Amino acid sequence: xxxxxxxxQMAFRDEVKxxxxxxxxxxxxxxxxxxxxxxxxDHEQWHxxxxxxxxxxxxxxxxxxxxxxxxxxxxxxxxEAALAHAPRIIPFGLAMLGPVLQRFGTPQQxxxxxxxxxxxxxxxxxxxxxxxxxxxxxxxxTSAVRVGDHYVVSGQKTWTTLAQHANMIFCLVRTSREGKPxxxxxxxxxxxxxxxxxxxxxxxxxxxxxxxxxxxDNVRIPVENLVGEENGGWTCAKYLLTHERxxxxxxxxxxxxxxxxxxxxxxxxxxxTRLIDNPLFASRIASVEIDLxxxxxxxxxxxxxxxxxxxxxxxxSMLKIKGTVIRQEIDKLTRQAVGPYAAPFLPEFLEESExxxxxxxxxxxxxxxxxxxxxxxxxxGGSSEIQRQIIAKAILEL
Amino acid sequence: MNFDLTEEQTILQGGLxxxxxEQATPDTLSGATAGDAGHSHxxxxxxxxxxxxxxxxxxxxxxxxxxxFDISVVFEELGRVGAFEPLLESGILAGGLITELGTANRQExxxxxxxGRILVLAHAEPDSRYDLAHVQxxxxxxxxxxxxxxxxxxxxxxxxxxxxxxxxxxxxAISDRxxxxxxxxxxxxxxVELRSYRLQGGGRAAEIALEAVRVSDNExxxxxNEAFAALERVHARACAAQCAEAVGLMNGIRELTVDYLRGxxxxxxxxxxFQALQHRMADMLIEIEQARSATxxxxxxxxxxxxxxxxxxxxxxxxxxxVARQVVEESIQMHGGIGMTMEYALGHLAKRLTMVDxxxxxxxxxxxxxxxxxxVAAEEFA
Ligand SMILES: Cc1cc2nc3c(=O)[nH]c(=O)nc-3n(C[C@H](O)[C@H](O)[C@H](O)COP(=O)(O)OP(=O)(O)OC[C@H]3O[C@@H](n4cnc5c(N)ncnc54)[C@H](O)[C@@H]3O)c2cc1C
Numbered sequence: 175x176x177x178x179x180x181x182x183q184m185a186f187r188d189e190v191k192x193x194x195x196x197x198x199x200x201x202x203x204x205x206x207x208x209x210x211x212x213x214x215x216d217h218e219q220w221h222x223x224x225x226x227x228x229x230x231x232x233x234x235x236x237x238x239x240x241x242x243x244x245x246x247x248x249x250x251x252x253x254e255a256a257l258a259h260a261p262r263i264i265p266f267g268l269a270m271l272g273p274v275l276q277r278f279g280t281p282q283q284x285x286x287x288x289x290x291x292x293x294x295x296x297x298x299x300x301x302x303x304x305x306x307x308x309x310x311x312x313x314x315x316t317s318a319v320r321v322g323d324h325y326v327v328s329g330q331k332t333w334t335t336l337a338q339h340a341n342m343i344f345c346l347v348r349t350s351r352e353g354k355p356x357x358x359x360x361x362x363x364x365x366x367x368x369x370x371x372x373x374x375x376x377x378x379x380x381x382x383x384x385x386x387x388x389x390x391d392n393v394r395i396p397v398e399n400l401v402g403e404e405n406g407g408w409t410c411a412k413y414l415l416t417h418e419r420x421x422x423x424x425x426x427x428x429x430x431x432x433x434x435x436x437x438x439x440x441x442x443x444x445x446x447t448r449l450i451d452n453p454l455f456a457s458r459i460a461s462v463e464i465d466l467x468x469x470x471x472x473x474x475x476x477x478x479x480x481x482x483x484x485x486x487x488x489x490x491s492m493l494k495i496k497g498t499v500i501r502q503e504i505d506k507l508t509r510q511a512v513g514p515y516a517a518p519f520l521p522e523f524l525e526e527s528e529x530x531x532x533x534x535x536x537x538x539x540x541x542x543x544x545x546x547x548x549x550x551x552x553x554x555g556g557s558s559e560i561q562r563q564i565i566a567k568a569i570l571e572l
Numbered sequence: 573m574n575f576d577l578t579e580e581q582t583i584l585q586g587g588l589x590x591x592x593x594e595q596a597t598p599d600t601l602s603g604a605t606a607g608d609a610g611h612s613h614x615x616x617x618x619x620x621x622x623x624x625x626x627x628x629x630x631x632x633x634x635x636x637x638x639x640x641f642d643i644s645v646v647f648e649e650l651g652r653v654g655a656f657e658p659l660l661e662s663g664i665l666a667g668g669l670i671t672e673l674g675t676a677n678r679q680e681x682x683x684x685x686x687x688g689r690i691l692v693l694a695h696a697e698p699d700s701r702y703d704l705a706h707v708q709x710x711x712x713x714x715x716x717x718x719x720x721x722x723x724x725x726x727x728x729x730x731x732x733x734x735x736x737x738x739x740x741x742x743x744x745a746i747s748d749r750x751x752x753x754x755x756x757x758x759x760x761x762x763x764v765e766l767r768s769y770r771l772q773g774g775g776r777a778a779e780i781a782l783e784a785v786r787v788s789d790n791e792x793x794x795x796x797n798e799a800f801a802a803l804e805r806v807h808a809r810a811c812a813a814q815c816a817e818a819v820g821l822m823n824g825i826r827e828l829t830v831d832y833l834r835g836x837x838x839x840x841x842x843x844x845x846f847q848a849l850q851h852r853m854a855d856m857l858i859e860i861e862q863a864r865s866a867t868x869x870x871x872x873x874x875x876x877x878x879x880x881x882x883x884x885x886x887x888x889x890x891x892x893x894x895v896a897r898q899v900v901e902e903s904i905q906m907h908g909g910i911g912m913t914m915e916y917a918l919g920h921l922a923k924r925l926t927m928v929d930x931x932x933x934x935x936x937x938x939x940x941x942x943x944x945x946x947x948v949a950a951e952e953f954a
Contacts, residue, residue: 303909306837308838308908308909309838309839309908310838310839310840313838332909333909376913376915377913377914377915378912378913378914378919379904379912379913379914379919379922379923381914385909442701443699443701444701444702444703444937445701445703445747452940454936454939454940455936458936502901506897509930510929510930510934510936512930513701513702513930513934514696514701514702514725514726514930514931515726515930516772516926516927516930517726517771517772517773517777517927517930517931518726518769518770518771518772518777519769519770519771519772520769520770533725533726533767533769533779534698534725534726542772545926546912546923546926549901549904549905549911549912550912552905553904553905553908553909553911553912554909557905557908558905559846559848559849562848563848
């Protein structure tokens with residue numbers, strides 16, 4: 175038992191730190207730190223910087239242009255990036271589709287799509303969920319009917335994150351109604367500029383439109399856009415899920431959020447005392463910090479296993495649940511810390527260019543926006559209930 | 573012991589419920605927030621015609637009652653649909669202070685409020701957080717009157733009002749309870765400037781800047797040093813209204829969530845058949861009943877001696893704040909993605925319920941206050 179990082183790992187952490195210090199553009203990190211909106215160009219710019227350093231596709235092997243990091247190195251990078259207020263790497267092409275193509279794609283598909291993902295030629299979004307298929311993903315009904323050398327796709331996806339930026343969407347579509355529902359699903363790559371695709375934004379309770387509905391009306395897609403076998407899409411979907419679950423604890427993000435909470439609790443006063451010196455509020459911060467310290471080690475225990483070659487299994491469900499509870503508690507305390515100034519609804523102040531004085535402290539509106547927005551953490555990527563179900567079945571064998 | 577409403581209260585409740593169910597549609601509410609006034613003229617007129625503002629005033633002031641349970645009947649119904657018409661601001665805060673302290677034309681103004689005129693209380697300031705005694709705005713004596721200078725913040729419903737009751741300091745330090753005075757200030761007076769904005773929970777508020785605003789002695793509420801005590805009393809009533817509104821919101825949310833659990837199917841069955849969700853819904857129900865009881869406790873103590881009344885205020889606000897969080901977070905969670913959209917009725921109700929905790933003191937603020945106020949009671953164990 176040795177809870178310290180090796181000398182090599184510590185050197186790697188320093189390397190990551192200095193890279194971030196030198197290369198992360200300040201206008202972008204300032205937006206992240208202050209909770210402002212990021213533009214599509216901000217994301218693309220940051221991706222391009224990481225791409226040039228060879229650090230963009232964090233979970234890709236070297237052969238495909240990834241850095242070839244193991245789980246511990248990946249963890250170090252993600253933690254430092256979050257603490258430096260780097261934007262998150264948009265996961266859809268890089269963390270989700272990339273590994274699926276590497277595993278199931280044809281040589282032509284790999285040659286065509288993987289470099290485009292790295293260069294940022296395409297912005298991908300994830301077309302899994304439908305109005306009737308959320309937790310029960312296998313019940314997707316968007317249909318793809320083979321007609322000659324095309325599939326004709328009709329149906330609807332929903333909750334599609336950042337589809338407004340995307341030109342490509344990977345979808346689970348129904349190609350057969352025979353047998354178990356899982357057996358009739360295919361994994362299809364769809365060009366969103368195809369005739370018949372429409373995108374409608376959905377405004378969430380934080381006032382932002384980060385998700386969308388995507389409609390398909392007889393959209394013709396060439397058969398070479400099928401990944402894996404026809405009716406073999408569920409295998410791709412399950413494989414993708416294991417990749418979606420890397421960095422699932424969101425540890426770096428939790429640390430950055432805790433820093434932000436403390437900064438705000440220092441700035442806010444209640445009567446004569448700073449909120450951070452208020453015993454009750456300080457004890458609330460302390461409790462969540464103690465949880466976070468332990469979770470960092472729980473996370474490393476799973477990561478170390480993964481680095482030793484064991485794919486993270488149902489343990490990642492524990493990390494997702496606990497990480498989510500911690501982050502949502504931090505967000506709640508941050509919202510509480512801004513006191514009565516949580517009340518104004520001022521989405522224009524999420525725009526960096528806004529010149530007017532905010533109502534109350536500048537950190538108020540972003541704190542509330544984040545509190546509402548991060549309700550999603552326990553809903554998407556397998557809800558907390560579904561994760562508990564996995565733990566009960568796969569670990570406890572109940 | 574009797575937990576039933578009076579006949580008049582039952583009639584008011586039924587009428588309000590029908591009216592609001594028909595008229596306070598999500599479109600009406602979001603339209604109201606978007607408009608300049610930040611409230612709905614149609615809803616307001618309807619409430620006035622039903623005599624709702626009148627129910628908030630005592631008979632001695634030309635009202636119908638104004639007891640704690642009159643307040644709770646009204647505000648629970650508003651909460652159920654997420655309405656935010658300025659009854660609390662005009663009827664309870666501004667109207668309550670005018671009733672308590674009087675002005676030169678006290679009854680005339682109360683009659684106008686009952687007839688639908690909207691007044692607000694401009695009391696909180698940028699640095700006051702939840703401290704009721706914090707008043708930095710100054711009132712300087714000149715000739716026969718006063719010059720008011722300072723900043724008032726988060727004045728809910730100010731964009732709908734033409735007149736504000738403004739607190740200002742005539743003596744003492746910023747957080748002293750004594751030395752506070754209250755004045756009636758027309759919002760179109762020279763030197764008054766409003767900056768209006770939307771609220772997360774619906775409706776609008778304003779920041780108000782006062783620059784040497786001239787008011788006469790006639791516009792002062794009461795004459796002596798009783799302003800703080802009156803502020804505390806009307807805020808106790810406002811907290812009762814807010815707690816009742818929260819109970820209404822909780823029940824509105826509960827109904828939506830139970831319906832959704834029954835109707836939403838995943839894995840071939842209603843999600844309400846999953847025990848994991850059933851138990852949480854059951855816990856939520858228990859806590860909502862607790863919230864109702866805490867509100868009843870407060871409403872039943874509004875006329876108690878101030879030490880006991882204020883302890884009840886903090887008890888209710890603490891419990892309501894805790895349960896509000898649970899109801900908001902659990903109901904969104906049990907809905908899944910749909911619970912996060914503004915396109916579905918839960919969105920507005922959940923946001924409004926969240927915001928209950930950041931007005932008049934949050935759960936932790938009232939927990940600490942409850943401890944302090946209970947210290948007197950603890951002495952008997954010494
Ligand atoms: C902000 C946001 C972004 C998203 N982005 C994307 C995206 O880019 N692409 C995409 O495809 N999807 C996306 N999703 C969709 C997300 O994956 C789904 O919301 C999620 O799978 C849950 O499905 P649902 O919303 O239909 O809820 P439901 O599945 O209907 O669940 C409702 C409630 O029932 C519970 N429940 C369901 N089954 C069980 C069970 N067996 N036992 C106990 N409880 C159960 C759930 O946990 C939840 O509390 C996003 C969602 C959100 C909120």
